[in-house]
Amino acid sequence: xxxxxxxxxxxxxxxxxxxxxxxxxxxxxxxxxxxxxxxxxxxxxxxxxxxxxxxxxxxxxxxxxxxxxxxxxxxxxxxxxxxxxxxxxxxxxxxxxxxxxxxxxxxxxxxxxxxxxxxxxxxxxxxxxxxxxxxxxxxxxxxxxxxxxxxxxxxxxxxxxxxxxxxxxxxxxxxxxxxxxxxxxxxxxxxxxxxxxxxxxxxxxxxxxxxxxxxxxxxxxxxxxxxxxxxxxxxxxxxxxxxxxxxxxxxxxxxxxxxxxxxxxxxxxxxxxxxxxxxxxxxxxxxxxxxxxxxxxxxxxxxxxxxxxxxxxxxxxxxxxxxxxxxxxxxxxxxxxxxxxxxxxxxxxxxxxxxxxxxxxxxxxxxxxxxxxxxxxxxxxxxxxxxxxxxxxxxxxxxxxxxxxxxxxxxxxxxxxxxxxxxxxxxxxxxxxxxxxxxxxxxxxxxxxxxxxxxxxxxxx
Amino acid sequence: xxxxxxxxxxxxxxxxxxxxxxxxxxxxxxxxxxxxxxxxxxxxxxxxxxxxxxxxxxxxxxxxxxxxxxxxxxxxxxxxxxxxxxxxxxxxxxxxxxxxxxxxxxxxxxxxxxxxxxxxxxxxxxxxxxxxxxxxxxxxxxxxxxxxxxxxxxxxxxxxxxxxxxxxxxxxxxxxxxxxxxxxxxxxxxxxxxxxxxxxxxxxxxxxxxxxxxxxxxxxxxxxxxxxxxxxxxxxxxxxxxxxxxxxx
Numbered sequence: 121x122x123x124x125x126x127x128x129x130x131x132x133x134x135x136x137x138x139x140x141x142x143x144x145x146x147x148x149x150x151x152x153x154x155x156x157x158x159x160x161x162x163x164x165x166x167x168x169x170x171x172x173x174x175x176x177x178x179x180x181x182x183x184x185x186x187x188x189x190x191x192x193x194x195x196x197x198x199x200x201x202x203x204x205x206x207x208x209x210x211x212x213x214x215x216x217x218x219x220x221x222x223x224x225x226x227x228x229x230x231x232x233x234x235x236x237x238x239x240x241x242x243x244x245x246x247x248x249x250x251x252x253x254x255x256x257x258x259x260x261x262x263x264x265x266x267x268x269x270x271x272x273x274x275x276x277x278x279x280x281x282x283x284x285x286x287x288x289x290x291x292x293x294x295x296x297x298x299x300x301x302x303x304x305x306x307x308x309x310x311x312x313x314x315x316x317x318x319x320x321x322x323x324x325x326x327x328x329x330x331x332x333x334x335x336x337x338x339x340x341x342x343x344x345x346x347x348x349x350x351x352x353x354x355x356x357x358x359x360x361x362x363x364x365x366x367x368x369x370x371x372x373x374x375x376x377x378x379x380x381x382x383x384x385x386x387x388x389x390x391x392x393x394x395x396x397x398x399x400x401x402x403x404x405x406x407x408x409x410x411x412x413x414x415x416x417x418x419x420x421x422x423x424x425x426x427x428x429x430x431x432x433x434x435x436x437x438x439x440x441x442x443x444x445x446x447x448x449x450x451x452x453x454x455x456x457x458x459x460x461x462x463x464x465x466x467x468x469x470x471x472x473x474x475x476x477x478x479x480x481x482x483x484x485x486x487x488x489x490x491x492x493x494x495x496x497x498x499x500x501x502x503x504x505x506x507x508x509x510x511x512x513x514x515x516x517x518x519x520x521x522x523x524x525x526x527x528x529x530x531x532x533x534x535x536x537x538x539x540x541x542x543x544x545x546x547x548x549x550x551x552x553x554x555x556x557x558x559x560x561x562x563x564x565x566x567x568x569x570x571x572x573x574x575x576x577x578x579x580x581x
Numbered sequence: 582x583x584x585x586x587x588x589x590x591x592x593x594x595x596x597x598x599x600x601x602x603x604x605x606x607x608x609x610x611x612x613x614x615x616x617x618x619x620x621x622x623x624x625x626x627x628x629x630x631x632x633x634x635x636x637x638x639x640x641x642x643x644x645x646x647x648x649x650x651x652x653x654x655x656x657x658x659x660x661x662x663x664x665x666x667x668x669x670x671x672x673x674x675x676x677x678x679x680x681x682x683x684x685x686x687x688x689x690x691x692x693x694x695x696x697x698x699x700x701x702x703x704x705x706x707x708x709x710x711x712x713x714x715x716x717x718x719x720x721x722x723x724x725x726x727x728x729x730x731x732x733x734x735x736x737x738x739x740x741x742x743x744x745x746x747x748x749x750x751x752x753x754x755x756x757x758x759x760x761x762x763x764x765x766x767x768x769x770x771x772x773x774x775x776x777x778x779x780x781x782x783x784x785x786x787x788x789x790x791x792x793x794x795x796x797x798x799x800x801x802x803x804x805x806x807x808x809x810x811x812x813x814x815x816x817x818x819x820x821x822x823x824x825x826x827x828x829x830x
Contacts, residue, residue: 236634346644401646542652
């Protein structure tokens with residue numbers, strides 16, 4: 121993985137960077153979510169200002185076979201606006217917490233975007249022709265004087281400059297008292313779930329005035345509240361199965377066929393605490409910030425503050441693999457608590473599922489073989505489950521040349537710092553990579569720093 | 582908020598205090614650090630009541646941390662002692678109830694002013710300075726076993742203090758649950774501007790990524806590490822350090 125020459129090692133190269141160059145970050149430009157669509161042709165980002173920006177990959181250029189198509193802006197729209205909750209005298213942020221794409225069924229694209237309270241279904245459609253030659257209207261839209269109409273003609277479609285329009289088709293509102301942290305589309309492609317801190321609701325994509333509450337962990341007495349829901353996801357293949365993670369480091373798998381209200385889990389995944397590592401921060405760092413099923417649905421991955429864990433759905437009492445993202449922070453937990461960094465919610469993602477590999481690989485290794493997650497100082501990490509190797513890379517404008525292979529980074533935890541290593545105390549904790557995404561089919565990754573989106577791809581020969 | 586063991590170390594130098602005070606952690610700095618963590622946590626819970634609804638996950642995690650500290654301190658027995666010091670209690674109350682003061686007209690009628698960060702800082706310092714002289718003089722009295730009736734520090738009801746604390750925590754959660762419609766107006770009308778300075782200061786802390794100011798608390802991450810602090814610092818230096826952590830000056 122470190123480019124030692126192994127056949128399967130990926131060498132990551134800088135491809136593009138999107139966003140403002142200057143260091144002064146406008147609050148509204150902070151990227152809050154990144155998601156490829158099912159084909160990988162479209163890449164959506166949401167930001168703190170409530171905007172969604174969609175990039176589209178150029179069709180591969182035959183003359184430039186050494187690089188894949190670039191991503192260019194395809195559509196930008198304001199998904200959510202700030203609101204005011206009059207009952208509670210509180211602002212509702214317009215920040216986009218999550219975007220999830222629907223699989224494409226016709227010419228238009230659909231995605232769900234959500235802020236803290238409201239989920240919206242957006243239709244993104246192209247218009248590249250327009251009718252011309254109306255009988256009653258001029259080209260500019262003004263109505264003609266009917267007395268001047270002496271002949272009839274049939275309007276025809278003529279090509280026009282491509283216009284991409286986004287329109288909200290459904291608004292799913294008023295179902296969440298607490299802040300929505302996850303949305304997940306079911307494998308039936310008809311329903312989806314939305315999860316807030318204490319409840320999970322099931323929606324039908326066509327119906328906006330009703331949703332079913334399927335999980336409710338709110339205690340009768342709020343003073344007894346000690347645990348919240350942090351993430352939720354539907355199983356990729358089983359349409360009645362979903363999981364949700366908690367702030368205490370547990371994951372519950374629920375089956376909607378068991379009962380209408382899935383308060384009783386079917387499975388509870390929890391790793392016993394390591395007593396030698398116990399501290400006042402143990403619970404906080406065990407809080408799970410993201411959960412993602414593997415492509416097959418046999419495994420799931422969770423991210424807590426210091427590590428990534430792979431769970432086999434058949435084994436509840438401990439993960440099958442644990443990868444340390446930045447263990448050197450363990451001795452700094454108090455500072456990180458003080459500056460609130462300990463509450464940062466890092467996401468994680470699996471590599472794309474290469475269809476060819478899927479056909480050829482037998483039962484030996486799960487397709488989902490590489491996991492990626494972010495860290496501080498604009499570092500991000502990848503772990504190869506098969507080779508057990510890992511790599512740390514940096515998203516920075518210094519590696520700006522396309523097709524330049526990224527240099528691996530190393531953090532020096534203690535002792536003598538080698539050349540090219542960076543010491544823990546020099547890390548910039550304001551530069552955090554919380555959101556990353558992997559193209560569903562190719563080795564292209566999107567990595568979001570605070571306000572920039574980096575696209576890296578593997579070196580093609 | 583001064584730990585008795587620290588004083589004894591000043592007097593006794595090398596003496597191992599581990600066995601002398603039943604139920605108290607051997608290393609004085611641990612108690613001090615734990616108290617600092619408690620204070621920091623309480624301040625954090627206060628600050629989340631701004632214009633946007635606070636992050637419930639964060640609040641729950643901080644509250645759980647506070648409860649953990651409280652439980653441990655109760656087991657140690659240090660909870661009782663710390664809470665019976667009147668000035669210590671006042672500063673805790675001030676920490677916890679700042680937010681409540683912003684909302685409750687009852688408290689405003691009593692004339693309690695919401696302390697700006699500057700005043701809080703000064704009060705804290707002056708209280709603790711008083712405190713140190715008090716504790717110096719009563720150091721000998723606390724050497725006696727805790728169950729002695731004559732020990733004035735234990736005559737107050739520790740249960741009530743715990744109850745107050747728990748009540749304050751609960752109030753925080755209640756306000757998270759249903760903020761009263763008047764609260765925002767109260768927030769703006771009565772609050773000293775320096776209250777927001779506290780917030781900007783601590784937000785300033787977030788953008789200043791220097792780790793140095795929390796160095797002494799790093800040993801906190803592993804409570805089994807007991808050998809960290811054998812320096813005999815003066816009480817005021819420790820206080821300054823704690824205030825420095827809170828103030829980020």
